[in-house]
Amino acid sequence: MLWGEEAAAFGSGGLFGLLAPYYLWSGWNSLKEKAPLLDAEPQTVFFERCATFAGIEYMRRLLTGYDIRDHADVKVGWASVSLLSDKNRGGEDYMAVRTRFAEDVQESGIDLGKLPDIKQMIDDAxxxxxxxxxxxxxLVSKVPTRNKQVEV
Structure with a gap:
C-alpha cells in the first residue's frame, strides 16, 4: 500500500465514515494486489464515487461473509464486524449499536418495512x-489524485 502510513494516521471520512485503511483495501479479498484503491491517497475517501464504491463493496462483504440477521445487524457490522461473532453477539456493545440504530431510524422516520428483507439482500449480494x-x-473508472487522474 503506497499510502499506508498516511492512511493509518488519517482516520475516517467520506460518505460512509470508512476508516482509511479499510477504505483503501476495498476489493482486496477479490482482487488482491489489483484492488483498485490500494495505491490511492486516503483523501480520495472524500470523492463521492470512490466512497460509494467502497461502501457498496463493504456492504456486499457484510451480507455475504457474516451472520446478518436483520437490518440492525448491518449497522452492527458497519460499527465492527467483530460484534457479529458468537462471542460478542448480544453483548453490551452489540446491543448499544442496535439501540442507537433503532433510535436513529425512529427519529429519521425511515420505514424499514419498505426496504427489501435481509434474506433478499443477502441473496442479491x-x-x-x-x-x-x-x-x-x-462508478469510478479512474482514481482521482490531488493533481491528476491516473489509470487504475
Whole structure:
C-alpha cells in the first residue's frame, strides 16, 4: 500500500465514515494486489464515487461473509464486524449499536418495512454481484489524485 502510513494516521471520512485503511483495501479479498484503491491517497475517501464504491463493496462483504440477521445487524457490522461473532453477539456493545440504530431510524422516520428483507439482500449480494472490478469501473473508472487522474 503506497499510502499506508498516511492512511493509518488519517482516520475516517467520506460518505460512509470508512476508516482509511479499510477504505483503501476495498476489493482486496477479490482482487488482491489489483484492488483498485490500494495505491490511492486516503483523501480520495472524500470523492463521492470512490466512497460509494467502497461502501457498496463493504456492504456486499457484510451480507455475504457474516451472520446478518436483520437490518440492525448491518449497522452492527458497519460499527465492527467483530460484534457479529458468537462471542460478542448480544453483548453490551452489540446491543448499544442496535439501540442507537433503532433510535436513529425512529427519529429519521425511515420505514424499514419498505426496504427489501435481509434474506433478499443477502441473496442479491451473492447472485447478482457483477464483481469488484466491474462495480469500480462503472462508478469510478479512474482514481482521482490531488493533481491528476491516473489509470487504475
Amino acid at each position: 451473492k447472485k447478482r454481484w457483477p464483481g469488484v472490478q466491474a462495480v469500480f469501473d462503472k
